[in-house]
Amino acid sequence: MDKRLSSPAAAVAHVGDGMTLMIGGFGGAGAPVELIHALIDRRAKGLTVVNNNAGNGHVGIAAMIEQGMVEKMICSYPRSADPVAFTRAYRDGAVDLEVVPQGTLAERIRAGGAGIPAFFTPAGFGTELAGDKPVEEFDGRMYVRENWLKADVALLKAETGDPHGNLTYRMAARNFSPLMATAAKKTFAQVSRAVALGDIHPEHVVTPGIFVNGVVEVSRPAQEEILNRQGAAYP
């Protein structure tokens, strides 16, 4: 078994038009910039993208939106330092938006990966985001039913990865990625360091390789925050 891939292009070759994609990252931390840009090179269309945000500046998810690849964003906070790409597309009606409370987004992804079709959360009860979702009382408090969230493909950024797909992350770049790895039919991670089997101590594995289909080394990866501070744009 060897899940190593030769290039970001090989990792995103599985993304087809109309698919639902989970993309790791919270702001720039954990954003798999090289995988996203390889996907932009492929020009997949009609995508639903699940991420905490909706892009910043003109790289990464923002660049996907500018290229007209995104039909819908499912996120908690579609604002950023420079949200112009999403804001313009949203105002033009070019992209749909589903705003989900951040913890509900995380738990819906976790549930999707864990085979739990629905769960109840207090978040959003009595607010417009709960809409007409079913509610139920438990121990005297009211809760909103939320459904699982699954994807066709997850694209992640990790720190180290081995040939079995075991992953570790770097600091707060971990965020949604371990959850997304479980909730997609196929999960691909760009790793800053590809290491040999056994080089990640079993006690330290964060995402076990069973959740990962492909690993591609991108050494010295771009950091979205730094790209934005440099005024970068893609392509």
Add this chain to the structure above:
Amino acid sequence: MIDIAAVRLSSAQIAWRAAQDIPDGAYVNLGIGFPEMVARFQPEGRHITCHTENGILGFGEAPSPGDEDWDLINAGKKAVTLRPGAAFFHHADSFAMIRGGHLDLAILGTYQVAENGDIANWSTGKDGVPAVGGAMDLVHGAKATVVVTDHVARSGAPKLVRRCSLPLTGLACVTRVYTSLCVVDVASEGFVLREKIPAISLADLRGVTGAELHVDGDVGEMICPELE
């Protein structure tokens, strides 16, 4: 009518006052923006551990300019540093800490708080791109949810109100409010005044409050040091 702009406390002073009530050993989430200032006024000899939704417990001050590591950020996407004993975790664990009742305290900003504890702090209801982040999870999760805020909005409209007119973040979840003029608890009867700044009379304070202000026992003096 008193000019409250001349007597009100600064944001730093409100943050200082809120910090005085955080017990040693508390796990605390500070909301994005103004509530983040509370961390600066941690009383001597007490240790609080700050949680951020994106997956860190035990972060510290901002790094010096040029020393930022953009994989080490808080929920406001600002660079932070780590304190000894810090921990990283994924988002499901982070919100288990919040929703599961493991945090002692959430300190949040707000647009409005109602006398029944309802809070509206995520949307002004105007046209624009809706964005909620972790606000709806935070208001329900911590053992106590308190608010730091100016007493009135920039327009002069009261922020303490009978019922929120803006889109709600959560129902009946706020337990205490620290404003630029007073400290109130949210009790079964509504807002109960605990402290007020000496420069404002009770009558004038009631005049800038959009709900009944109950007095139940002593009202303390809200005195804060001069801070920048």
